Amino acid sequence: MNDQRPATAHGGPILLAENITFAYAKQATPVLENLDLSIQEGEFFCLLGPSGCGKTSVLNLIAGFQQVTGGRLTLAGQPITGPGVDRAVVFQGEDALFSWLRAIDNVAFGPKMKGMSRHERYETARKYLNLVHLSGQEYKYPSELSGGMKQRVQIARVLANDPKIMLMDEPFGALDAQTRGKLQDELVEIWRATQKTIVFITHDIAEAVLLGDRVGIMSKGPSSRIATIIPIDLPRPRRRGYAGFGDMWEKINALIDGEEAAGDDRASNDGAAAKISLVHRHEGHAELVRK
Amino acid sequence: MTDTIAQLPSSSPIPARARKGRRIEPTYLVYAASIVSMVALWHIISTTFFEPAFFPPPGLVLSTGYEMLRSGELMKHVGISLQRILLGFAIGSLVAAPVGLLMGSNRIIRAIFEPYINFFRFVPSIAWLTPVVIWFGIGETSKVLIIIYTTVFIVMINTIVGVSNIAPNKTRAAACLGAGPGQTFLYVTLPATLPFILTGMRLAMGNSFATVVSAEMLAADSGLGYLIFNSRLWMATDRIFIGIVSLGVLGILADWIFRQLILRYASHYGPVE
Ligand SMILES: Nc1ncnc2c1ncn2[C@@H]1O[C@H](COP(=O)(O)OP(=O)(O)OP(=O)(O)O)[C@@H](O)[C@H]1O
Ligand SMILES: [Mg+2]
Numbered sequence: 001m002n003d004q005r006p007a008t009a010h011g012g013p014i015l016l017a018e019n020i021t022f023a024y025a026k027q028a029t030p031v032l033e034n035l036d037l038s039i040q041e042g043e044f045f046c047l048l049g050p051s052g053c054g055k056t057s058v059l060n061l062i063a064g065f066q067q068v069t070g071g072r073l074t075l076a077g078q079p080i081t082g083p084g085v086d087r088a089v090v091f092q093g094e095d096a097l098f099s100w101l102r103a104i105d106n107v108a109f110g111p112k113m114k115g116m117s118r119h120e121r122y123e124t125a126r127k128y129l130n131l132v133h134l135s136g137q138e139y140k141y142p143s144e145l146s147g148g149m150k151q152r153v154q155i156a157r158v159l160a161n162d163p164k165i166m167l168m169d170e171p172f173g174a175l176d177a178q179t180r181g182k183l184q185d186e187l188v189e190i191w192r193a194t195q196k197t198i199v200f201i202t203h204d205i206a207e208a209v210l211l212g213d214r215v216g217i218m219s220k221g222p223s224s225r226i227a228t229i230i231p232i233d234l235p236r237p238r239r240r241g242y243a244g245f246g247d248m249w250e251k252i253n254a255l256i257d258g259e260e261a262a263g264d265d266r267a268s269n270d271g272a273a274a275k276i277s278l279v280h281r282h283e284g285h286a287e288l289v290r291k
Numbered sequence: 292m293t294d295t296i297a298q299l300p301s302s303s304p305i306p307a308r309a310r311k312g313r314r315i316e317p318t319y320l321v322y323a324a325s326i327v328s329m330v331a332l333w334h335i336i337s338t339t340f341f342e343p344a345f346f347p348p349p350g351l352v353l354s355t356g357y358e359m360l361r362s363g364e365l366m367k368h369v370g371i372s373l374q375r376i377l378l379g380f381a382i383g384s385l386v387a388a389p390v391g392l393l394m395g396s397n398r399i400i401r402a403i404f405e406p407y408i409n410f411f412r413f414v415p416s417i418a419w420l421t422p423v424v425i426w427f428g429i430g431e432t433s434k435v436l437i438i439i440y441t442t443v444f445i446v447m448i449n450t451i452v453g454v455s456n457i458a459p460n461k462t463r464a465a466a467c468l469g470a471g472p473g474q475t476f477l478y479v480t481l482p483a484t485l486p487f488i489l490t491g492m493r494l495a496m497g498n499s500f501a502t503v504v505s506a507e508m509l510a511a512d513s514g515l516g517y518l519i520f521n522s523r524l525w526m527a528t529d530r531i532f533i534g535i536v537s538l539g540v541l542g543i544l545a546d547w548i549f550r551q552l553i554l555r556y557a558s559h560y561g562p563v564e
Contacts, residue, residue: 065463083466096460100482100560109478110468141559161468 014197015039015062015165020071022057030069031057033223037216039199041164044191046208047201048252049218050260055201056092058218059167062199063089075165085110088163090171092201094150097142103129103153104138110161128156131190148179159190165197172207184210188237205256209248210238217252219259227259347529352536355529369537372507372514375431376499376545379438383495386439387446388488394447395454396480412444417505424510434506434514441502446491453487454480485560489553496549500542 017037023030064083111121132152219227337348359365507516519534
């Protein structure tokens with residue numbers, strides 16, 4: 001396992017956000033303002049921020065579901081104008097699965113759109129269901145799978161389409177701690193095997209420290225941006241109890257606190273979001289202590 | 292099996308995990324007991340307080356029904372009513388579902404049809420009976436057209452609701468996975484809307500029964516509506532009761548068949564929960 005590669009030694013920037021602004025229609029204050037971000041090819045990038053700060057919005061822009069209202073957002077030098085097969089999304093909710101299709105047909109959906117033969121696409125689907133440890137569950141419908149299995153199907157469905165970039169929106173947020181831990185390990189394995197670029201959204205500090213090459217911390221919304229980027233130079237495979245893990249957690253925690261204090265100065269009318277993020281951090285801490 | 296109320300059609304789609312199971316449950320015994328007591332009550336009330344001509348007891352209705360079955364008269368009326376219902380219902384659904392899908396997916400198509408839907412869905416089909424008979428004659432065409440009219444709006448509105456209920460994440464996922472607009476329509480919009488279309492059809496089936504009876508009462512010489520209305524002239528209440536019982540039984544049967552079809556072919560089309 002040659003996984004001692006430093007966080008910066010990846011292929012060069014594949015995704016570049018330059019001073020982007022984004023507002024929903026008829027919105028006075030933009031959700032994102034002056035946001036800069038550069039993501040390297042092959043990198044595991046975690047985007048961390050309090051609930052409602054605009055993480056999903058950033059992902060929607062990268063996926064091409066929505067367009068920037070200002071600035072430039074480019075993928076391999078080309079402006080992003082719409083969704084494409086080079087970027088695939090693992091959605092925050094499980095309603096993204098096609099409920100009328102069995103697990104295998106969900107995974108084979110992308111290959112089918114490409115016009116792959118029935119035999120070929122089932123072979124591909126089986127391969128990726130295997131990879132996410134779902135062999136034996138191929139013929140179940142999403143309604144017959146557990147929450148963790150559904151997220152695995154989403155991951156397999158994305159992998160079967162072989163995108164350059166995987167965009168993952170709190171994919172494990174709704175799972176119990178044990179399942180989450182397992183899927184986190186599996187995801188790192190998959191990332192190492194496939195060398196994909198991953199943008200992973202989370203509001204769990206421990207998760208970001210466990211997974212990321214770098215962690216981008218978003219400021220509290222509205223007019224959110226990437227406040228700080230922290231390289232996580234811990235060796236892999238990482239364990240929560242290992243040396244450096246707790247320090248890194250504390251460092252990021254402190255940064256978020258600072259960010260929040262600054263945010264409270266900027267606009268003191270968003271108390272709810274601050275409280276929610278505090279709750280998240282306590283959860284993260286409890287987990288850290290337990291493991 | 293839960294109670295009948297839960298099985299009545301509603302405007303919400305069929306649950307993802309539809310009820311299955313073959314064992315006889317206590318509920319069926321309760322059904323049977325309830326029906327037997329009701330028939331007994333019917334007998335007591337009709338023989339104690341009424342002349343048979345005003346409120347025929349179950350025995351009389353049964354023997355009249357047997358006579359009408361033997362002579363083939365009952366099946367003639369049942370057959371022609373069913374034919375009108377099924378024809379109108381099928382054509383109406385076949386027209387309404389695609390139009391509803393297009394309206395749900397395309398703002399311009401929706402804007403073209405929406406004013407008419409909002410206007411005509413409040414005009415009951417029977418209001419059209421006289422003009423339709425003048426235009427298309429007293430024959431089968433008029434009756435089938437009236438039932439098409441009844442079916443179209445319910446199925447269309449349910450379909451439109453179905454399209455607007457598709458989780459945005461589903462269409463977005465399809466786009467990420469390389470589906471073009473046509474593929475998204477065929478592989479996402481259509482299957483995701485199917486439960487709503489079927490629910491609309493189930494509701495429309497009920498309305499078709501009501502409509503065929505009214506149409507047959509006012510302009511026909513056959514069918515269950517005609518039987519009920521015509522028997523009134525000679526105070527043949529037993530024959531009226533035969534018409535009423537036939538309608539109820541046919542309705543239950545039609546709905547049961549429809550439910551079985553949904554369970555068999557569309558039980559997984561419900562939303563993931
Ligand atoms: N469709 C929309 N129209 C208008 N405003 C929206 C819409 N979607 C989100 N917003 C607003 O944009 C802001 C950012 O939302 P977003 O979903 O990006 O946050 P998030 O960081 O992903 O939150 P969470 O952690 O809860 O998923 C929020 O204040 C939200 O209210
Ligand atoms: Mg979000």
